[in-house]
Amino acid sequence: MCEDCGCSAESVRIHQNHDPQLNQAGTRIEAPSVHHLDLHAKILEHNDRIANQNRVLFQNQGWLAVNMLSSPGSGKTALIERLAQDQRNDWQIGAIVGDLATDNDAHRLGHAGVSAVQITTGTACHLEASMVSHALSKLPPKPWDLLVIENVGNLVCPAAFDLGEQIRVVILSVTEGEDKPQKYPAMFKSAQVVLINKTDIAEAVGWQRDLAIANLQQIAPQATLFEVSARTGAGMDAWYAYLDQCRQDLNGPSPRPQNSQVLQIGRLSSN
Amino acid sequence: MHEVSLMQTTLDIVLDHAAQQGAQHIHWIKLRVGELSGVIPEALTLAFEIVTAGTMAANARLEVETVPVMCHCSACDLDFQPTSWVYVCPTCHQFTTDLRQGRELELTEMEVS
Known part of the structure; x- marks a missing residue:
């Protein structure tokens, strides 16, 4: 039976050439015509449009916007706290923080x-992007040097949503396992920067540094890597230097400073 | 589970187009979903059932076409389909980050009456 009009055509899920039907009053009615629409519409078009508006705002205001992504508990907030503590005399830092609750x-x-x-x-x-746009209106108007967007702790869903940021940073802490890049390739492939955090406890948790870096080389060869500890501050200077360079070159390509590791075969420095 | 959010956005687009046509029924919709879009087709199917309930798309059929990742090796001037998440040129064995397709999230077609 046709599911569309209920007529008795057999072997047809939607009968496209209905004869005029009779309604209960015996009046002839015309079946609705079937329209096939070619759309090719981007599902994220609305988000991408607002993300572009955010990006234009960031560029025009000279704000460096950084989208920080990781699993819950990798140290996103601690990294921002450390950044604020170390740069309190130099940079105006604003933050937009996403969580399910609290x-x-x-x-x-x-x-x-x-x-x-x-x-x-x-x-x-x-x-x-619309949530960020709305949150921006609640930030006090200041000449921000750095606008940090701390995304919801999740290595899957946020990957698909452009927020208008200039730099996408994915954080991997040493407690999470060296194969995180293999498990969440879409996220790591979208990163411009990967921060390996909690290096101060790497030895205690048996972190296999070489394996982790080899995994990142395979999955995210485009990314610039910094190994840091938000708790001790180790390695943070190189990360700050990168951000500073990005701030100075907001309209240019992302720099690759000498003291960072670029995850490309044959170009990986060791320390 | 951002598939619910994505499917709600998709449904909004679908209902807009259906309204423009003066349609009463949505028969089917087709999506193209890239392998690297971060979207799981099975989760989309579940999300579709959730968000279409009570709408004119409630009995519509969802078709999802998966778009494989296609990379480009500039050294070899070669487009290739990688066999894993490690994008290595099959000819010169160098890594590439040049992605030609695989992030698509598109509503391609629909049928209404």
Whole structure:
């Protein structure tokens, strides 16, 4: 039976050439005509449009916008706290923080001297460009040197959503396992920077550094790598130098400073 | 589970086009989903059932075409389909980051009446 009009045509799921049907009153009615639409519409077009508006705003204002992504507990907030502590005399830092619930992270960052706006996403597992746009209107108007967007802790969903950031940073902490890049390739392939965090406890947790770097070389050869500890500050200077270079060159390509590791075969430095 | 959010966005686009046609029924929709889009087709199917409930798309059929990743090796001037998440040129064995397809998330076609 045709599922569309209920006529008795057999072996047809949707009968496209209906004869005029009779309704219960015996009046002849015309079956609705079938339209086939070629659309080729980008599903994320709306998000991408707002992301582009955000990007234009960041560029025009001279704000360096950094989207930080990782699993929950990799140290995103701690890295921003450390950044604020180390740069408090030099940079104006604003933050937009996404979590499913609570404004704990915004409070933590506030204590560290960062102007932070919390986005509580409810059930949403990622930030979208419109959420960032809305949060921007709540940030006090300041000449931000750095605008850090701390995404919802999740290595899957946020990968698909452009927020308008200039730099996408994916964080991998040493407690998570060396094969995270293989498990979440879409995320790591979208990164311009990978931070390996919690290096201060690498030995204690049996972190296999060479294996992790080899995995990153395979999955994310485009990324620039920094090995850091938000707790001790180790390795952070190279990361700050990279950010500083990006700030100075907002309209140019991302720099690759000498003291970072570029994850390309044959170009990997060791230390 | 961002597939629910994506499917809600898709449904909004679908309903807009259906309304423009003055349609009463949505028969089917087709999506193209890249392997590297971060979207799981099975999750899309579930999300489709959730978001279309109670709408004119409630009985519509969802077809998902998976778009394989296609890379380009500039040294060899070669497009190739990688066999894993490690994108290595089959000729010169160098890594490439030049992606020619695989991130698609598109609503391609639909049928209404």
